């Protein structure tokens with residue numbers, strides 16, 4: 098019972114840390130203006146063009162593909178492998194299991210291997226490429242090791258040390274609906290869960306912030322329209338105002354630096 | 357010339373990524389600004405006593421003013437995609453010239469003082485204390501970045517090291533450690549109106565001399581008007597165009613185009629400079645102050661349009677920032693883009709059939725084109741994305757018969773900086789400039805070898821000065837580099853119908 102209570106509480110605390118931590122970061126990013134129009138050009142001129150550009154970045158890792166084919170390959174295997182694995186895990190949180198989650202189950206299995214392979218490739222690059230080794234801090238290695246350990250402990254449960262899936266699911270649903278059920282005390286499961294909880298904890302304090310951060314990158318999300326739209330940040334409005342004449346702020350063609 | 361104290365990198369059969377050589381460029385350091393250069397820009401005269409606090413306060417201020425800086429400090433995952441993209445790394449092999457490592461100089465301090473992980477686990481995340489050594493490294497390596505944005509193209513999060521470099525330089529200036537070259541020049545613009553400190557009478561003289569020269573050459577009375585009230589177009593051009601080679605031939609080219617198109621135009625002695633070094637030092641205020649002279653001149657002269665001459669970062673500031681800094685331009689003719697690039701202007705005339713060009717006039721040349729970094733990755737021409745690559749090439753093709761592009765991964769959005777941009781075009785950084793030019797010269801040497809290229813055209817005053825200086829180090833002629841509008845000017849056919 099102690100284990101159940103401990104892990105249930107940890108789930109609550111870590112979920113809150115993750116949500117509040119990332120939320121505060123996102124609010125900060127959203128509040129800071131971009132005083133100048135700085136998309137990396139050629140850049141889209143329209144809003145829908147920007148949506149298309151961001152979509153290509155998120156779905157295909159377009160810039161990374163241009164920059165480094167190996168990193169792209171391993172990074173892609175890892176991220177999309179992990180996405181499928183996560184979706185596969187939905188079967189532990191839904192009752193009855195959603196249809197599309199069921200149809201994904203077989204794919205999720207292959208994805209776990211893709212994810213592991215991708216992580217191993219990224220880790221190898223960190224050791225082997227002298228430039229990447231130079232820029233890596235201990236945390237950069239450890240992050241990959243952590244993710245790798247999560248993937249491997251998951252695979253170990255699937256193929257070697259099975260756990261009581263039915264009881265585990267009851268525990269997860271119990272946590273979600275505040276009706277605690279006993280957690281199976283299998284060591285591999287406890288390791289796997291602990292690592293995931295730790296990942297949730299460090300998310301808002303680490304470079305994992307790249308996930309929300311990329312949507313705020315002004316070089317990618319700004320439109321290339323400075324001649325057509327006047328773009329002024331609130332803190333810059335009073336600068337040079339007397340030389341620009343009184344009608345400067347809020348004149349018809351002026352768009353606030355909100356986007 | 358004194359004997360050179362460094363080795364010019366050798367050109368290879370195929371471009372190579374060098375193995376890292378730690379500290380290879382640690383000795384490179386431009387002259388520090390003197391008291392008077394700092395003062396004119398509103399910065400302290402020398403290193404302030406409580407520099408550490410001032411630096412951290414400035415960093416905090418910038419993090420709250422620029423979303424780019426805040427997001428870029430947090431999002432880098434050290435993927436390494438940018439590590440082999442900087443011309444200064446490729447030319448020097450110093451790992452601190454890898455874009456991510458350059459950012460890390462600031463990021464490691466940011467982490468130490470502004471993040472949970474860096475405050476409590478500095479070793480783990482590579483956070484470092486702000487010490488005098490760190491400040492010294494900032495000064496050295498933030499003056500080994502030309503703010504060319506090539507790295508930002510290849511970063512999965514669009515992290516633009518130029519933004520970080522600008523922040524780094526602004527913090528340095530705020531504690532009293534500015535760079536002499538840039539700050540001295542900005543001071544001259546404030547005092548006299550241009551980077552060269554060329555006063556009105558000297559400018560008038562120069563322009564008159566050019567008019568005589570043109571008339572002697574082609575027997576057409578092409579004018580270069582100065583401070584002419586009521587002209588249609590105000591031309592803002594880098595002051596190097598007034599006297600430096602090969603820039604001046606570009607200026608002659610613009611004048612011929614205006615003459616032939618029959619459009620009245622003028623230069624301004626109050627705003628006789630397109631360059632805006634306020635960008636280089638990352639100072640919004642100084643950039644705005646420099647640009648303000650142009651608005652004043654346009655109002656004073658009562659022009660309808662503003663056209664900008666060939667200059668890379670100047671075009672970035674004009675195209676991307678003028679409207680923000682010195683707009684709105686509701687006093688100008690809304691039928692034309694404000695500002696308009698001289699290449700857009702000429703291209704428009706050619707498309708309308710207002711200019712007649714005879715490309716055989718340039719038959720003695722085989723051309724290639726160097727895309728300037730700031731034009732390519734920080735601005736646009738025409739009404740579609742990428743027009744900045746199309747329009748200058750169309751101009752070259754309209755004015756000469758032989759044109760070949762350099763390798764695809766060295767032009768367009770992937771173009772390499774000339775090695776002298778971003779406030780580094782100074783003799784105290786010559787070694788850096790020569791080494792930083794390596795990737796461009798490498799690509800140039802390939803088209804020389806394979807296609808018999810004789811000249812490289814450019815649309816940037818810094819590129820032109822830089823190449824005329826560094827090409828000889830690689831065994832090429834300094835006169836290989838020419839202005840796009842020199843080609844136009846030489847190919848223009850004058851007739852009397854205008």
Ligand code: SF4
Pocket residue numbers: 441442443444453454455458500501502503504505506507508516517518521773
């Ligand atoms: S902006 Fe250009 S010079 Fe600066 S780090 Fe990036 S690639 Fe290098």
Ligand code: SF4
Pocket residue numbers: 431432433434435436437438439455456510511512513514515
């Ligand atoms: S490409 Fe971007 S995320 Fe990757 S190391 Fe460079 S700056 Fe960091």
